[in-house]
Amino acid sequence: MNFKTKLGLGILAFFTLIAVIGSWIAPYDPSAMSDDLLSPPSGSHWFGTTMTGQDIFSQVLVGTRGVMVVGLVCGVLATLLSILVGVTSGFLGGAADEALSMLANVFLVIPALPLIIIVASMLPSADTVLIAAVISLTAWAWGARVLRAQTMSLRRRDFVEAARASGESTWRIIVFEVLPNLMAVIASGFVGTVIFAVMLQITLSFVGVISLSTWNWGTILFWAQSNQALGLGAWWWFVPAGLCIALLGTALALINFGIDEYANPRLRKVRA
């Protein structure tokens, strides 16, 4: 494991920890108003305060959990879907493959963001779990495509043929012969999906279609934007949440590089 991967895992571990303990260590109630209106970062308010005197540091801490939960739930759901569709279509081939890969491509090409915005704003109560499910439905297609290609290259290998010749059932071959060889691809697909889901959730919160009653980093940015934080010069209102998103995204991408380099040694760094 190289330095980049370790760094990625370290940052991810940090945010996971904050997601668990964030609401206990937050110095203030994130929604509580105070008399310190729009004050820049200081000793008592590390990230400054909002227009109504809410502590932004506490909002970021408490908001971490919503982000991580949606990322994890979507990652798991969408990865399961992509394995189901991708491996089945790659392994079976023929008409089933044609139909399933067409389905995946349709989901890929249709612009997800406007579609989810419509769905989320039509739902009467857009709570976190429901949103996670909707995001998962749009997030599985890329993974399915990659898995299909990889499965197709495995399908005719000798060890699979051997299993087939010894009379193993199709499902047994898929689960015990093919899937273990796809682990690196599945893992990197999972991490990629988490990035996608986190970005999408934050975006949806930012444009204001997800319920604003629970804190996440996107909600902070929504309030900053709708209160003209930019015009007021209140940079501390939108910088911390954005940096957290970028850090988390970078950490996940670094982990993905690690997985890619593990699976494809040609990508590893060489000394020229």
Place this chain on the structure above:
Amino acid sequence: MTFLLRRAVFYLVTLWAAITANFLLPRLLPGDPVQAMITKLGGRLNSDAMASLYILFGLDDNKSIWQQYVDYWGSLLQGDLGLSFTFFPTPVADVLSQSLPWTLGLVGVTTVIAFVLGTLLGVYAGWKRGSWMDNLIPMTTFLSSIPYFWLGLIAISLFSVTWPLFPASGGYAPGLVPEFSGEFIGSVLEHAVLPGITIVISSVAGWILGMRNMMVTVTAEDYVLVARAKGLTQKRIMFAYAARNAVLPSISGFALSLGFIVGGALLVEMVFSYPGLGYVLFQGIGAKDYPLMQGVFLVITLAVLVANLLADIGYLLLDPRTRREG
């Protein structure tokens, strides 16, 4: 031409899926937001507008779902997308045709710039593997992990508020009339700089990385070794042998991820109040303007499909194997 035929079928299926999703969503999801809106607008809707909204959102319970579907297609084919609530009483189709050119101009141009720039940098980074270019990768990763809209906010904060170099919002200076004059075009370009750079910076990293990895893989192939053995120039091997093969997955990736990229770019328009589809969509969200939101979705899907077709043609030109097939 089996390649083109297959693609044509794919586009038709995708378009059908998008339109059908648009038809089904308001009928499947609970609540009746459009009915509420119609009640609110009350007598200000004339009977034609009312009828088209009933068709688009399935408010007429007496009709079978199949009859509703047929009526829906009939409406769409006549270009009738209903009335916008936000820009009442302008039809959605008119709102969209006004904002589409702005989006095509901004998002279209910047996406192509990002793709070309990223691919060129990726070719170079993959060719010079092990050099300082490798350090570019973690840096661009960080840039691509920043949400488009946040980068836009930072850009406004730095270059419009702190140092007022560029305008923070709009597509052209207020007071100007859209026309073919130097002043107007200059103003449009000036307003496009910040949102354009934002989109390029946040989308270029993906292309660099994808292209670099493909170059690294392709450089190890035998035909590159043969080209070297023949004593061809480095430049020729790099572009005509390695890059030409390595770019193929990048182009199909480009086509498939367009829907995602355009989504991000729409947000940049929202942040900059740029008069394109993204900003219109944003205004629609606030007003729960479903005819407008659904119209935006359809138009964007259509635009992405057309762009896909163009990418296919590019693929066809670069890869002789697809041409020989038929």
